[in-house]
Structure formats: C-alpha cells, structure tokens
Amino acid sequence: ATGTGVDDVAVGTAVEAGPFDGPLVEGVFTADPSGHVWDGVLYVYASHDEETGAQHDDDGSHFDMRDYRVLELRDLAGPVIEHAVLHVDDVPWADRQMWAPDAARRGDTFYLFFPAKDAEGVFRIGVATSSSPTGPFIAECAPLDGVGSIDPAVLTDDDAAYLYVGGIMGGQLQRWDGGTYTGVDRYPAPHEPALGPLVARLTDDLLALAEPTREVVVTDPDGVPLTQGDPRRFFEGPWVSKIDGVYHLLYSTGGAHTLVHATSDSPYGPFTYRGTVLEPVAGWTTQGSIVQLDGAWYLLYHDARSSGRDHLRNVRIAPLTVHPDGRLTADPR
C-alpha cells in the first residue's frame, strides 16, 4: 500500500440507539453509499466528505473529496470498521473530486469503480483492484475508454456485469455523446425525452467496456419516455438491483431531491417509472443503493441533517419494503 490515507483502519463509533436511528458511522462524513454483501459481511463503499475550502458553485465544486471510505459491518447492530482507501494522489490520471463510487467482485478480486476529474476538469471513470474488499486498491493507470460522467454502479447479473454511469449538470452527462466527450453542454428541451444514464456490459475481467454505451430510457406507465421537463426524470446516482427477477433502477431526480425507482425486464431497459422510494432528505443531494442482508432488504442513503452543510453528509440505512406489486418504499428514521 502506498500514499496518504490508504490502509487506515478505524473502528467507528457504534450508534447506541440502533442502526436506523443515526448515521452508520460518526466522527467522519460519508456519502453516496454503495452496499454489497460478500461472505455474509456488509461492505459500504462511500464518498468521504471533507471541508477543503473549495468554492461552492452550481457544479458542486465544494464536493471536493480526496479519498474513499469502506464501512465494514459484520452485524447491523455491531461496530462499524472504517477503512480509508484509494487517495486521489494514488490515481495517476485523477486530479480532484472523488465522487460516488461502487464496487464489484469477480472471484477473489475486488474492484472499486470511481469517478474523478482529470487535469482538464473532465469527469472520467476509473477502476482499482484489490485482493480484499477493504483494499488497499491499486488504480489502473488510465480511466476507462468510451465512458465518462459520474456515479458508476455495477450490476453483476447471471451472465455478465453491467456498468451504469451518469449525472447531469456538474456530473457532465450532457457533455457526452455516447463514449465521446464533446465539452459542450447539450440539454434536451423541456418537452424532449430526458437525458438518461448510460449502460454498457463490462469485459470478463471488469477492466474495460465490452460494447459501446447505450442510453437508458425511463418511460411513464404508458411507455412514453419521461421528458427533460418532467420532475420524475433522471438526474444522477443510477443504481440497479435485481429483485425477484425484475431489474430496479434507483436514481435521484435532482431538483426535486427525490430517490425514485423504475423497473424493467432487461438490464438495458427501457425502465418504467414506479414511484418514490425515499422522500427528499436534508441537503442538496440524494443518493442510494439497495442491499439484502439475512433475507431482509435495506436502503443505504445519505443526508446532511447532522451538519446542515450540503457537502458534509452522513450515510444512513433504512428498512426497505418490497411490495407485492414490485413497488419499493424505504422507512427512514
């Protein structure tokens, strides 16, 4: 392990009132949680929020994160072991803003997928690997070819793994034409189909795209694509879980600050909008992921209610109900 912050381990303060009544871990600000259960242990891959003095602007420059945290929970009621992994200084191509990560596993190799801005200020997607779910992770020398923007999420399906990315405005999705960065902000008109996240199948070693990206379409219940002016449309934070054979796309609607879901019978979509999973939280952003632990479903999410500052957030967990009709609703405390 090399570099600042890699391999640091701390035991987080146990939340006395129980896992649903406070932040998962205290004494550190964490956000953008992506949860995975491997060998019965819950690992939460999270952004590490810090006050660095970066300017506050509409592109989210004040979200100036420099490394990631992995929260390890052997038991929801037990202590949280916090690991500091992958500092921006240890990623050859990355300059700043280590935004929402995800992780994946193939055999005995663990993969951390992460966005960061390069020296030209372009958000690209990187991959780092480790022989342990808690790192240390060693970054590939270059970001992934043919994809960019933010908020990578990997769905490991029966046959293959799929990478989803995207976030508009500060996340730059509107500057990507498929796998090409245009540098030009192109937003659809309010009555036109909304920008959707991008998806592509990954190669077997998870280190490259196996195909060009495709845009994911979210439709209303009648099959009509949601428009850019529709408050239900995609903004950022794609996450796909397969529940009872159905693909659920979870995402943030942005301006409306709502975490919603849409369903499909294919990882590529189109997805049909289903409704709100989590009402707006305190703070400028909302993001989440879904995990199943000991047969029960949970939503991992973040908010800024403890700090009152948009960019100093805490990861929390809430029970998630999977209704008989496939609707998902979270019950935060």
Ligand code: FUB
């Ligand atoms: O944490 C930085 C950004 O804020 C994430 O990438 C977005 O999803 C939002 O949570």
